[in-house]
Amino acid sequence: MVEDKDIFELHADICKTLANPLRLRILSELQQGECTVNSLSNNLKVRQANVSQHLSVLRHRGVVSIRKDGSNVYYKISNPKITKACNLMREVLIEYIQDNSKIISNH
Amino acid sequence: MVEDKDIFELHADICKTLANPLRLRILSELQQGECTVNSLSNNLKVRQANVSQHLSVLRHRGVVSIRKDGSNVYYKISNPKITKACNLMREVLIEYIQDNSKIISNH
DNA sequence: TATAAATATTCATATATTCGAATATTATTA
């Protein structure tokens, strides 16, 4: 499948993977270090099945990887550049919000 | 609208904006410098209306901004960090592809 | 082996996105 896609489609797939608030919250948790499905579920107050679904998306697109220990599955961010890219976008967002509030407060 | 959303939703919106192959191709063109709708349409071999639709998405989410000159509209990337974030993701992608081809060639 | 805990999957419904086709708007120029 991956081989049939051009670089822009693959790139879009990565962005699509990040384009969900809950997946971003999960990734934000995982920036602290690896975490099990249940911990994520509890910390984020989101149903286990739902967390699991999103982790599946993240995993199949290579954004996170796993380590199994007994019946626990520990998830972690597979490439630190993912975190960097996310943080860069976060900066853009902050700047954007600040600019906007400047404009609003000028009126 | 923006004020009603939390940081993760806004972040997801940015990612969503980048999560389309054609929009990424447009942004890739715009990395060379500002460009009109028609030039983009011609360079990318995509219908003008379609390019215009995607530019509208990019603009309303603050990723690109415009400069008008007569009946021409010049589009450019509004924040260089967007480009950096895109390029970082591209690096992740390249690494991912390389790792995958290693795995494939080992079999 | 029966039970429980942790995780994953499937299905259905609701919602969002994409594109082409058609058409509208805006600005220039004959």
Place this chain on the structure above:
DNA sequence: TAATAATATTCGAATATATGAATATTTATA
């Protein structure tokens, strides 16, 4: 002002995505 060029918008159909509910799978332990 009529015609043309550049750009934008609207609509509908096809496709993709997200969620909850229900259930299945896997692993550990009594």
